[in-house]
Amino acid sequence: MSDIGIGDRELATRCLAGDREAFEGLYRQHASRLYNLTYRMAGQADAEDLLQDVFLQAYRKLGTYKGDSSLGTWLYRLTVNLCLDHLRSRQGKMAKVTDSLDDDDAAPVMSPGRPAEAAAARLDLEQAIEALPPSYRSAFVLHDVEGYQHDEIAKLLGIAEGSSKSLLHKARLRLRNLLQG
Amino acid sequence: MACTEFQPALSALVDGTLSREGKARLESHLEECADCRTLLTDLRRLRESARALPKMTPPESLWQKVRADFDAEASGASARRLSAGLPASSAKPRPGSVLRFIPRRPSVLAGLAAAAVLVLAVSAGIFFATRPAVPAAAVEPTSAHPTPAQTVQSVEAELDLADQHYEKAIAGLEQVAKEGQALLDPQVAEVLQKNIGVIDQAIRESRTALRSQPTSELAQASLFDALQRKIGLLRDTISLINEMRKGDQAGTAKVVGSLGKI
Numbered sequence: 001m002s003d004i005g006i007g008d009r010e011l012a013t014r015c016l017a018g019d020r021e022a023f024e025g026l027y028r029q030h031a032s033r034l035y036n037l038t039y040r041m042a043g044q045a046d047a048e049d050l051l052q053d054v055f056l057q058a059y060r061k062l063g064t065y066k067g068d069s070s071l072g073t074w075l076y077r078l079t080v081n082l083c084l085d086h087l088r089s090r091q092g093k094m095a096k097v098t099d100s101l102d103d104d105d106a107a108p109v110m111s112p113g114r115p116a117e118a119a120a121a122r123l124d125l126e127q128a129i130e131a132l133p134p135s136y137r138s139a140f141v142l143h144d145v146e147g148y149q150h151d152e153i154a155k156l157l158g159i160a161e162g163s164s165k166s167l168l169h170k171a172r173l174r175l176r177n178l179l180q181g
Numbered sequence: 182m183a184c185t186e187f188q189p190a191l192s193a194l195v196d197g198t199l200s201r202e203g204k205a206r207l208e209s210h211l212e213e214c215a216d217c218r219t220l221l222t223d224l225r226r227l228r229e230s231a232r233a234l235p236k237m238t239p240p241e242s243l244w245q246k247v248r249a250d251f252d253a254e255a256s257g258a259s260a261r262r263l264s265a266g267l268p269a270s271s272a273k274p275r276p277g278s279v280l281r282f283i284p285r286r287p288s289v290l291a292g293l294a295a296a297a298v299l300v301l302a303v304s305a306g307i308f309f310a311t312r313p314a315v316p317a318a319a320v321e322p323t324s325a326h327p328t329p330a331q332t333v334q335s336v337e338a339e340l341d342l343a344d345q346h347y348e349k350a351i352a353g354l355e356q357v358a359k360e361g362q363a364l365l366d367p368q369v370a371e372v373l374q375k376n377i378g379v380i381d382q383a384i385r386e387s388r389t390a391l392r393s394q395p396t397s398e399l400a401q402a403s404l405f406d407a408l409q410r411k412i413g414l415l416r417d418t419i420s421l422i423n424e425m426r427k428g429d430q431a432g433t434a435k436v437v438g439s440l441g442k443i
Contacts, residue, residue, distance in 0.1 A: 018255035020248065027247055035239040048243050055247045059254055125230050143196075144231035150198075169192040176223050 008071040012062045027055060030072055034079045040141045041083035043130045050086055054079045080138070080156050087134035128178040132171055139167035140175065184210075184217055191217065195224045344388075347408040354415035361422035373418055380414065383407040 014022035034054055039047040058075055065074055129137060129145075138157055142148045143164070148156070150164040157164065190207045193199040199207065211218050362370065387404035394400055 020251060020255070023251050024244070024248070027244060031239050031243070032236070035243075036237050039237045040234070047237075048239065048246075051239060051243060052246050052250065056250045056254065059251055125227075125234065140231070144228050145234055147232070165193070165198075166189065169189050172192060172224055172227055173188070175227055176220070179227075 009065070009067040012065045012067075012071060015059060016062050023055075023059065026058075026071065026075075030075050031055075033072070034075060037076070037079050037141070037146065038083060040126075040129060040145050041080075041137060042086055044126075046086065050082060051079075054082055057082060077156055080142070084134055084138060084157075087137065091134060125175070125179065128175050131178055132174060135167050136171035136174060139164055140171035143168050144172075184214060187214075187217055188220070191221050191224055194221065195228055343405070344408070347405070347412070351408070351411055351415065354412060354419065358415055358418045358422070361419070361426070364422050364425045365418075369421070373414070376414055377411065380407055380411045384411065 011022055011026060015026055031051065035047060035051050038050040038054070042050045054075070058078055061078065065071065129140065132140065139153060142153045142156065143150070150161045150168075153159075153164040154161040159167075187207055187210050190199055190203050194204065194207060211221065365373070384404065384407045387400055387407055390397065390400040391404060
């Protein structure tokens with residue numbers, strides 16, 4: 001999904017110099033794609049605030065952009081990281097059981113047909129995604145919603161490719177159970 | 182083999198990443214296992230549903246917020262570059278951004294509030310960035326060590342400068358608060374006015390004390406504490422106006438509760 005854009009470094013330099021027109025160009029070009037990610041990862045309630053943070057952090061970190069990848073990829077990676085930070089922070093606040101990104105035993109694999117304890121009523125897919133732990137949600141959203149491959153997800157999340165597959169499978173099982181609830 | 186051992190292979194089959202051998206073993210199991218066949222169907226449906234989720238579009242109002250963030254950051258960076266004599270690319274972000282003060286939810290006054298906070302940010306940024314230059318300029322022409330009189334003069338100059346920057350920020354915030362004052366409940370407005378009066382009195386007393394004792398750290402701290410409290414109260418007032426605009430009763434109650442604590 002890499003699409004190294006011509007002039008990305010120049011655009012970054014112009015943004016850093018305080019060129020609002022250039023920054024708006026950056027926003028218009030990438031906001032929709034990133035918004036979909038924040039929407040699915042953080043949920044509707046936090047998606048806008050999170051995207052606002054993404055562009056704020058992007059401006060602050062643009063000085064570190066070296067042009068090794070496209071600005072789109074760079075922004076996407078930044079967004080994934082901010083989403084994960086957000087989810088972990090929220091999870092911590094809710095005093096839920098934490099799980100590790102590459103820990104295959106973070107949550108039990110549910111057998112087919114076993115109802116999810118937390119889901120008494122039927123949830124739609126959007127709500128069910130929001131109920132996933134951060135690591136499951138990341139793998140599911142990136143693979144099944146966003147269309148990334150496991151090798152790309154592994155790089156984005158800093159985990160092994162096998163872990164990405166495992167997380168995705170567990171996420172699907174969890175979702176199935178939530179939707180059956 | 183138990184069904185659970187085939188489950189990861191089911192996902193791989195759905196994604197088309199299963200090896201030929203694995204696929205043959207799984208298909209053999211699927212012929213005998215209705216539960217796994219059902220699971221496979223569900224996993225396929227789930228994947229299709231995920232791919233079919235609608236594409237979302239951010240509201241246009243979000244760009245207004247992002248732009249306000251950018252303007253505040255870029256202005257701060259510009260001020261820092263000016264004070265440090267550095268080129269644009271070497272500017273580094275200031276820790277503890279003023280952006281946390283900018284309302285994240287839609288509000289008519291958000292832009293005005295951001296502009297007022299920017300006044301404070303830039304003013305304070307310039308003040309602290311140029312702070313060492315004041316005593317240096319005062320001392321250099323005469324001797325390597327300032328006399329007590331020179332020290333007092335430089336401290337006074339510094340305090341005056343800081344005071345001016347605070348006052349400028351306060352004036353900006355007062356303007357924003359004034360714009361939305363009509364939305365406030367008369368009783369709340371009265372409490373606000375009373376609290377502002379108390380703070381203004383503290384500011385006057387601190388300034389009087391500083392005039393007689395310019396180097397008194399206590400008097401200095403007292404003045405800047407009072408100035409900061411006034412800025413805090415004005416910011417709370419703007420938040421309250423924003424909540425009133427939104428019709429958020431819980432938010433309004435929260436802000437009103439904080440207004441009494443000066």
